[in-house]
Amino acid sequence: MTAMALSIRDLFLSFGGVSALSGVSFDVRPGEIFAIIGPNGAGKSSMLNCISGLYRPQRGTIAFGETPVTGLPPHRRARLGIARSFQNIALFKEMSVVDNILVGRHLHARTRLLSAGFSLPSARISEKAQRAKVDEVVAFLGLGAVRDEPVGTLAYGVQKRVELARALASEPKLLLLDEPMAGMNSGERDDMVRAILETNAAHGVTIVMIEHDMGIVMDISDTVCVLDFGRRIALGSPSEVRDDPHVIKAYLGEEDD
């Protein structure tokens, strides 16, 4: 039996008595695209925040591969290979596109304060290597035209792509995407879907994604997990979930025509 990429067991999270997650469990297999869906306030973003370490669940465990990560701070989880994007764009707004993506290379370089300040050969070699890697990611996501622009001046869809680029630059094993297609037009959506699929196929990155666009979720996911009021109400392949009466009642029912 191979280890799961991610194992969530019996997660409880509440904010001052208001519970966001009540006993959610699921497994994510290595290399799959795993979608979390559910109505607003279902606890989807809370779940992602627990996985990346921004929230501490009151109860339950999270294991990344064989490693328990429940008590680890976010930067330690990043070092293990967990990267993410945010629902509301969370870029370093005063930096250029390239510099933003370079921050994604942070955990692959060792350069310290003094060697950087004195520009020692080791620092310069490392910087060059990181920049080469960033150029690959820039080319992969078609960001060449805006690479030196300050990120705050770019269109929304482009900023979303920069955020994905920054996450990819860290060469994650597990990529968490919080509504990667939100607010995009259909052309931008297609680009994003292609980028996600390629990342998953070419680099074998496991993807856990929150998304509201049901068409895309059903198209590209291997597994879909449905949350409602902090509980898991369904889990399975897209077709299983689509036909689940709980899901139709809680969620899809409203969207069906």
Place this chain on the structure above:
Amino acid sequence: MRRVASGVTLAALVLLPFFGSNYALDVANRCGIAVIGVLGLNILTGFTGLISLGNAAFMAIGGFSAAFLITKAGVNGFAAIPAAGAIAALLGMIVGVPSLRLKGLYLAMATLAAHFIVEFTVVKWESVTGGVSGMSVPAPALFGVVLDNDRKLFGLVLLLALAALLFARNLFRARPGRALIAVRDHETAAAVMGIDVFRAKISAFGLSAFFVGVAGALAAIQSRIISPESYPLSLAIDALSMVIIGGMGSVAGSVLGAVGLTLLPEGLRAATNALSGQWPDLISKLSILKELVFSILIIVFLIFEPHGLAALWRRAVRKRHATTQQQPEGGGK
């Protein structure tokens, strides 16, 4: 073009001790020391986004450490300067610990508390600091070279200021510097990209305090005598003004702010002297006038150009560039 301009500036600075007046060299030293100190504060406040009112305290730590090391521990004056910086860095990292939890105004208050703790310690710890009467600081000497006046000291100040500038420039083009900016721009995003936010903040405090401590040591050596009154809170406010007016998060801005606001009172002094015939009591109001002009400048810059002189400079350069490139097409005017 830029290379020529910076070459000429550097040459003028190197030649300054050979033809500058004593007054010019005093001002030049104060400018250089301000550059180092303001760069230090900018690393913390401009680049890492941590507001500090503790700058005067770290100047004091640098100054009194240097004075103690030279006079009471028998350390050579040249070695005492980096040592003073190191002591300031160590204490800076301790002062930085609350920054894990405190932000903005609350952090400003915590660093303000640090200022008063240092001030109190300097007054009371007489055996080390000389208490209220202060200490005299002997000139650094090595192989018969004694830096006992502004003319001789200037070379050292210039060298250290240039080293500080180069260090900062390199730092913010590389991984650790980017980590500091990332923490400033989006702490959560920085953390999920693998940056240890606490460590980044502590190193910003340490590095900042090192620069400021070196500036404090140099200032002590320049003035030759220091007392608790040499480091009032207004010194920290002045440094913050220089960072804001020069340009937060800009190495060039630190130079523009430090030099500009060190020269400004000198300009005001010259102006009031010139006008003293008509308004004799103007000279006595010089220090108030200085505070007034500083305050108005801060407000004006915060409203109209939060990125400071550095942004104005960049825009001017770009404009020039644009017009020189247009000329061949547009023909002669």
